[in-house]
Amino acid sequence: MDTAVPDSTKRLGLTSETSDAELVSLVDSWVEANVPEPWRAAAPGGRSAIRAVRPRADYEAWYPTLAASGLAVATWPLAYGGLDLSPRQARVIEGRLAPYNLGRLNPLGLHNMAPALFAHGTEEQRLRFLPPMVANRERWCQMFSEPGAGSDLASLAMKADRDGDEWVLTGQKVWSTWAHRSEFAICLARTDTAAPKRKGITYFLVDLRSPGIEVRELRHMGGRVDFDEVWLDEVRVPDFHRVGAAGDGWRVAGSTLAGERQMVAGSGSGGVDRIGGSGVMRTMERFDELEVRASEQDHLLRLYAEERIRAWTNERVRATVKAGGTPGPAASIGKVHQGSLNQAIQLAATNLLGAAATAFPEVGVVAEAGIDGWADALPYEVASMIRSRANTIEGGTTEVNKNVLGERVLGLPREPDPFHGANWEDTPR
Numbered sequence: 476m477d478t479a480v481p482d483s484t485k486r487l488g489l490t491s492e493t494s495d496a497e498l499v500s501l502v503d504s505w506v507e508a509n510v511p512e513p514w515r516a517a518a519p520g521g522r523s524a525i526r527a528v529r530p531r532a533d534y535e536a537w538y539p540t541l542a543a544s545g546l547a548v549a550t551w552p553l554a555y556g557g558l559d560l561s562p563r564q565a566r567v568i569e570g571r572l573a574p575y576n577l578g579r580l581n582p583l584g585l586h587n588m589a590p591a592l593f594a595h596g597t598e599e600q601r602l603r604f605l606p607p608m609v610a611n612r613e614r615w616c617q618m619f620s621e622p623g624a625g626s627d628l629a630s631l632a633m634k635a636d637r638d639g640d641e642w643v644l645t646g647q648k649v650w651s652t653w654a655h656r657s658e659f660a661i662c663l664a665r666t667d668t669a670a671p672k673r674k675g676i677t678y679f680l681v682d683l684r685s686p687g688i689e690v691r692e693l694r695h696m697g698g699r700v701d702f703d704e705v706w707l708d709e710v711r712v713p714d715f716h717r718v719g720a721a722g723d724g725w726r727v728a729g730s731t732l733a734g735e736r737q738m739v740a741g742s743g744s745g746g747v748d749r750i751g752g753s754g755v756m757r758t759m760e761r762f763d764e765l766e767v768r769a770s771e772q773d774h775l776l777r778l779y780a781e782e783r784i785r786a787w788t789n790e791r792v793r794a795t796v797k798a799g800g801t802p803g804p805a806a807s808i809g810k811v812h813q814g815s816l817n818q819a820i821q822l823a824a825t826n827l828l829g830a831a832a833t834a835f836p837e838v839g840v841v842a843e844a845g846i847d848g849w850a851d852a853l854p855y856e857v858a859s860m861i862r863s864r865a866n867t868i869e870g871g872t873t874e875v876n877k878n879v880l881g882e883r884v885l886g887l888p889r890e891p892d893p894f895h896g897a898n899w900e901d902t903p904r
């Protein structure tokens with residue numbers, strides 16, 4: 476068990492009393508002393524210039540330096556790896572760090588696990604699990620969906636039986652993003668089959684290195700392995716790893732799902748702008764290179780305007796959350812809008828490549844490398860366009876989020892459910 480207390484000696488000496496000018500100067504000095512020189516030198520050239528000198532593996536190896544400073548989660552309490560600063564101070568910091576593109580690792584820990592622990596975990600659980608998650612020493616994934624329970628998540632069938640101080644979990648999960656490179660998973664399992672489907676679920680933190688767990692990789696249409704099937708066969712989970720009361724997992728999961736929707740909508744606080752591709756600006760910067768016609772420019776500018784509206788709406792949601800409010804149905808509006816908008820942006824970027832989108836030169840060269848070579852050879856725009864197809868599915872489909880909006884915002888009649896209130900074991904699946 477990783478009980479390492481965060482190393483506060485490396486923490487930046489900032490407090491809620493620190494003035495903005497001091498904040499800027501301390502953060503700038505930290506960047507100078509800690510961000511490797513070639514990365515700093517590349518920063519004026521933007522994200523692509525940084526990526527060119529900063530391979531992913533190098534960034535992951537360096538990342539504990541950022542985490543140890545507390546800057547990765549500046550508004551969080553010191554004990555969980557943060558700096559206990561105000562949201563306003565955190566924005567000043569984000570502004571100073573933005574040019575260096577220091578993205579937060581472990582997004583499923585930050586956005587999906589942490590909200591559940593903040594809202595429903597015990598102090599012991601927060602102290603045990605948050606610091607190593609912030610440092611990316613323990614990577615997290617989410618095991619909610621099952622073959623028969625995606626949109627209708629509450630009908631899930633993985634079972635968990637109590638045995639003394641432990642729970643024994645058996646069943647199958649699917650679409651578990653990054654399970655093959657995670658140490659822990661948040662996991663929903665059924666602890667009471669004789670209760671209505673939303674009542675008999677419990678929320679667990681599962682150590683993926685436990686005996687009885689098999690992770691099987693799934694390859695998606697972009698040619699890469701990003702998610703998995705996970706099989707659990709009598710896996711023992713300590714009761715300390717249960718979040719919230721037994722049978723109350725649906726309510727706990729609500730915190731996770733709201734955090735996930737915000738992340739996918741781009742309104743989270745962890746710096747995730749979109750899942751798949753870059754914004755319209757990047758494409759516009761390539762106008763000359765791509766020989767963009769006036770009619771295409773018009774289309775891109777419309778998308779740009781829509782993207783700005785999306786960004787401002789996200790700002791509002793972030794401000795509400797930082798002021799202590801909840802994102803509420805706005806998270807669903809953002810999710811629905813961002814999903815289709817990002818698909819339109821990535822498709823527009825791909826269209827501009829013309830024939831080069833399908834007949835890219837590297838494909839012959841890498842053919843011998845098999846499917847991985849094919850995935851490596853995909854032009855950035857095409858890979859992003861393919862990835863963006865999932866934006867209207869992941870984190871709840873667009874159709875289901877529209878149902879949420881219809882019922883909870885517009886007050887339309889609920890979708891009929893002839894088995895409403897029936898026990899899970901009496902409900903056909």
Ligand SMILES: Cc1cc2nc3c(=O)[nH]c(=O)nc-3n(C[C@H](O)[C@H](O)[C@H](O)COP(=O)(O)OP(=O)(O)OC[C@H]3O[C@@H](n4cnc5c(N)ncnc54)[C@H](O)[C@@H]3O)c2cc1C
Pocket residue numbers: 616617618619620621622624625626627649650651652653702865868869870871872873874875878890
């Ligand atoms: C890239 C990606 C990553 C993912 N990562 C994770 C992860 O890390 N962890 C995890 O637990 N899950 C993950 N998922 C799973 C995701 O949450 C589910 O795919 C999603 O909830 C939809 O469930 P389903 O695939 O079972 O589709 P289904 O629920 O079978 O839906 C099929 C179709 O029916 C429609 N539909 C279903 N019910 C209704 C309704 N009531 N009204 C109108 N239309 C309806 C849907 O909109 C969809 O078009 C991921 C999915 C993707 C694509």
